[in-house]
Amino acid sequence: MALSKLNELYGSKFEQMAIRDHADHPRNAGELQVGCVVDLNNPTCGDVIRLTVNLEENKVKDIAFSGHGCTISTASASMMTEVVLGKSKEEVLELADLFSKMVTGQEELDLDNLGDALFLKGVAKFPQRVKCSTLPWNALKKALEVGSASLSEIHE
Numbered sequence: 001m002a003l004s005k006l007n008e009l010y011g012s013k014f015e016q017m018a019i020r021d022h023a024d025h026p027r028n029a030g031e032l033q034v035g036c037v038v039d040l041n042n043p044t045c046g047d048v049i050r051l052t053v054n055l056e057e058n059k060v061k062d063i064a065f066s067g068h069g070c071t072i073s074t075a076s077a078s079m080m081t082e083v084v085l086g087k088s089k090e091e092v093l094e095l096a097d098l099f100s101k102m103v104t105g106q107e108e109l110d111l112d113n114l115g116d117a118l119f120l121k122g123v124a125k126f127p128q129r130v131k132c133s134t135l136p137w138n139a140l141k142k143a144l145e146v147g148s149a150s151l152s153e154i155h156e
């Protein structure tokens, strides 16, 4: 996405910089050797994500993502992997729900627990980008359903 388009999307320079930083330097990029694998794509935009998650004792012990996507989906994946690391399944599902509410414009939410992912709140103004931002979260929810030791590939 061109920077001018990002300017249009996000009023706050700080939010814009955070998104650009995560998209250009994704955290937890790559694939784990253990854990489950979920492939998911967003046909509307062409975003493709492969998420590998290693769950141990009901917690996200390790997580990594690869694939290719637009600025929003890449930044969202990067932000998500940072914030869910070490969290329990229940906590992850709560965060996924909170994120989904944020990007669909629900007001008066306590976003502190979302970490850098809260910088994507401007997506609420652009409904066509919501799917880009929720793609990694949906992949993670599927990974939690699949469980720890199994290898599974899901295409949507």
Ligand code: ZN
Pocket: 042, 045, 046, 047, 069, 070, 071, 072, 073, 132
């Ligand atoms: Zn996208």
